[in-house]
Amino acid sequence: MNTIQYIKSKLKTTLLAAGMLCAGLYSEAQQKVFKPGQIWPDDKGVHINAHGGGILYQNGKYYWFGEHKVAGDAGNRAMVGVHCYSSTDLYNWKDEGIALSVSDDPKNDIARGCILERPKVVYNKLTKKYVMWFHLELLGKGYAAARAGVATSDRVTGPYTFIKSYRPNAGQMPFYPPFTGQSEKVNCAAPASETDGFFCRDLPGGQMARDMTVFVDDDGKAYHVFSSEENYTLQLAQLTPDYTGHTGKFIRIYIGHQTEAPALFKHNGIYYMIGSGCTGWAPNAARWFSAKSIWGPWVYHGNPCKGADSAITYGGQSTHVLPVAGKKDAFIFMADKWTPKDAIDGRYLWLPISFKGNDIEIDWLDSWDLGVFKK
Template sequence: MKKYYKLLIPGLLLIGNLTLAQTTLKKFNPGKIWPDNNGVHINAHGGGILYNNGTYYWFGEHKVEGDAGNRAQVGVHCYSSKDLYNWKDEGIALSVSSDPTNDIAKGCILERPKVIYNKKTRKYVMWFHLELLGKGYSAARAGVAISDNVTGPYRFLKSYRPNPGKLPFYPAGTPESEKVNVANPANKSDGFFCRDMPGGQMARDMTVFVDNDGKAYHVFSSEENFTLDIAELTDDYTSHTGKFVRVYIGHQTEAPALFKRHGIYYMIGSGCTGWAPNAARWFTAKSIWGPWTYKGNPCKGNESEITYGGQSTHVLPVEGKKDAFIFIADKWVPKNAIDGRYLWLPIEFNGDDISINWRDSWSLNDFKK
């Protein structure tokens, strides 16, 4: 990793960052090099954060120097922190397999890993978007792995397309015109749904969310990204129950991030423009099952139309602070993915509405107590 980092930036800048790593950080600096305890830029892209027993754990895609593709050469990296500014390298939590026939074979596409803790089984459960080796983006599967320890190693269980043979759940009052007509699909998105129904729905960009009652949900782009599915997980968090809803049907949406405040569910996502940034979008609902309401772009000001150059991946509630949520996005660098930067910005509330504004530097003290 140190060799990779030296190739990434000039030597003098490296020295500056190593010095910074030896000093306790007290600010977030969105879009800048973010050194870990070894002075190496954090390598956890498209990731999510789990708070567990007083410590935050950041899981993300481990990228390789000079790799212009999106192939998983190593696996999922894990870091830990007590304060969210300073991160310790905990190593690789989930390793790809050297067996080319394995679902998570080296060279597969393994994206957006998220970890949740199951209090009943006392297992840590990792979900991720998986594309099989050599298949491009055609597999569109969800993958799951478990561990007894938060930092791993995680054991891969399976990958599949969720909810085969199942129709969506419809909240009370849903008009018949909004329900899928399997015999005669009404639009392109419904057509993709019906096409995939026997083998399960496509599952690409994703997140997971655990509600206050302990129920867990898998949120993912489906139907060639023309909808988002919110799907209930089983009690052990390792499979789907078959109950799910479709959100923002007919609009290509990816990069979902879901959180809850004052009994209202919020979801932030993005449009689909490849590696190029676009405007974020947000939704709200009073029930996880909807109906979900599209609310527009939460970002404000200069470059808000491209989410300040980034794309959503996670929203983090800050432990011990009221109404403190951090919008976490990745600024992708497709020509050299290891150089991807992280955009962490505070979410601001006006009643039940949210906004995200750019800040060159900020701290947790900016949140109200």
Template sequence: MKYYRFLLPAFLLLSIIGRAQTKLSSFSPGAIWPDDKGVHINAHGGGILYNNGVYYWFGEHKIAGDAGNRAMVGVHCYSSKDLYNWKDEGISLSVSPDTTNDIAKGCILERPKVVYNKKTKKYVMWFHLELLGKGYSAARAGVAISDKVTGPYKFIKSYRPNPGQMPFYPALTPEADKVNCVNPANKSDGFFCRDLPGGQMARDMTVFVDDDGKAYHVFSSEENFTLDLAELTPDYTGHNGKFIRIYIGHQTEAPALFKRNGIYYMIGSGCTGWAPNAARWFSAKSIWGPWTYHGNPCQGPDSQITYGGQSTHVLPVAGKKDAFIFIADKWTPKDAIDGRYLWLPINFKGNDIEINWTDNWNLDVFKK
């Protein structure tokens, strides 16, 4: 009898371990997504870097309880070779115990994105930063660097981009379309001119590296009424002063930028706090525009709320043609650690894009 009593708990333990270690072979948008330890992945508002055959997922580390959107730990990193199964690589950027530090524990640190600089051989992380106890008034961009992709990353600085700089305008841009700080034409222009001396506000953001190695920082600015697309310095750790304004006067958050067949695409969202809204997409033949607004790429039931999520990144799948994954977060502000991830394939119809909901899918939907 004692022998059987021992066998039963052992069998149950092995069963639990077996489930935790089951390899995934598909995506289930909105479901709990366990890492290699069986714990739901904790990388919200994140982005993914493909480096030497491995994908690295960086995102906001949330905690249980009433911390809400405050950064109490830092940026979490995971790695994967197949995009389905992720290994916990730990905290790549830690917040500081020093309350005077820009990234002090309890600050707001959102949407981290990491890119690799081939010239400096450094990994560069950008993120939206709000200073401790200041709400959302700071509206800064923060940057950190590392010699190793998983970190630890060293925080360098935070600031508002391009102080004293006027936007770049392509040739033949009408004077009426240029910002005039003597007589601002609209509310968004007014915010731009207000912030001109100290630099433009930088909230929801992404970073994109083009085929020529130049990197660009895209961020919500002017009280979120306009997107800025700004070129970074050659080492990717600062701005060089050249930038444009996109979709002026229309509140846009959550930018995600990618490129296909020489055309630049960007997906974003409206501004409705933590509540989901309709996604929006833009395209341009030049990174400097003009950028054309195309409406909502999502189709079918719940498309007007982006299936309950909000864009954060578009991932090109290595080794596959026209393979891009739309990555969104399903926010749960009352229990931030339970936030879910919506990964869906992007469908191309000519140069147009379309996103459809599917309960379960795998990379076989893309051509090799």
């Protein structure tokens, strides 16, 4: 070995040792608490990049999927895709890479630079596929497309293959349970309100689908909830058995009130949903609903947040409610604190949900751990 080779070898060994030391120091500093609104480093020490996301629990592990943001003016457009992280304890997250990549083909629905928001992944036991749904806006079209997009994978971490995007339930009228009042039924021959007019306008080509979530019920049936009718109504729509399409059965919720960021969960046989108003990137008061049947009636209950800054959801906006595996009555409210001028710096607000009978409350905590929940 000559002198130059020796120096290179020693340098490589030194750098490797330094890297291992840094990794060791970081591993010893594993998180044991949640700190809402603070920088949340992954296993590489980088702030988690999974905004507007949701979590799937599968085979003893949690998988967090969210929008991968970038620095600069393009931060709120999809320049990379959907990022995936995994965890066994919810505090510490391993970077699993990009689960769904945007396309370099500008004619592709998920072309680089499109708007791809609020990805949610569910597992289909019949097909043994992982199914990802997301809100999609086509490249260069602003928020005019208002589509739902779907992708699938054989592996939870991906890669996911994009299937299609479209507006749901074209040509379909809402499902009306027996309790539905006549005033809630749409008459497209003479729409009774501006909101009904939006519904009727979009009836032939399908309903607008923006902020969204996906929920799988105890019987394995899945539902897609999304802001529709220029965001003035939430629609809850049943998905096909393979979870990659819509059956045509859907209802309208909280008609005539602009609602975004739906997050649906179930507790003791009651369905709950948390959402927000529509104020752009600025935070507003959260709102919650409950129903004894997935098909309603859905009852509006006001703001679940309490205390200081509850009127702005502590600076955040709902994205998902996570049931904690192995614990009773344990649900985590997940929200994003958006920073549109530096989207990559967006923070995560995770807070425990408290049940007061059949009511829910969310209180601010600077720091907390899973010990707040009963086993």
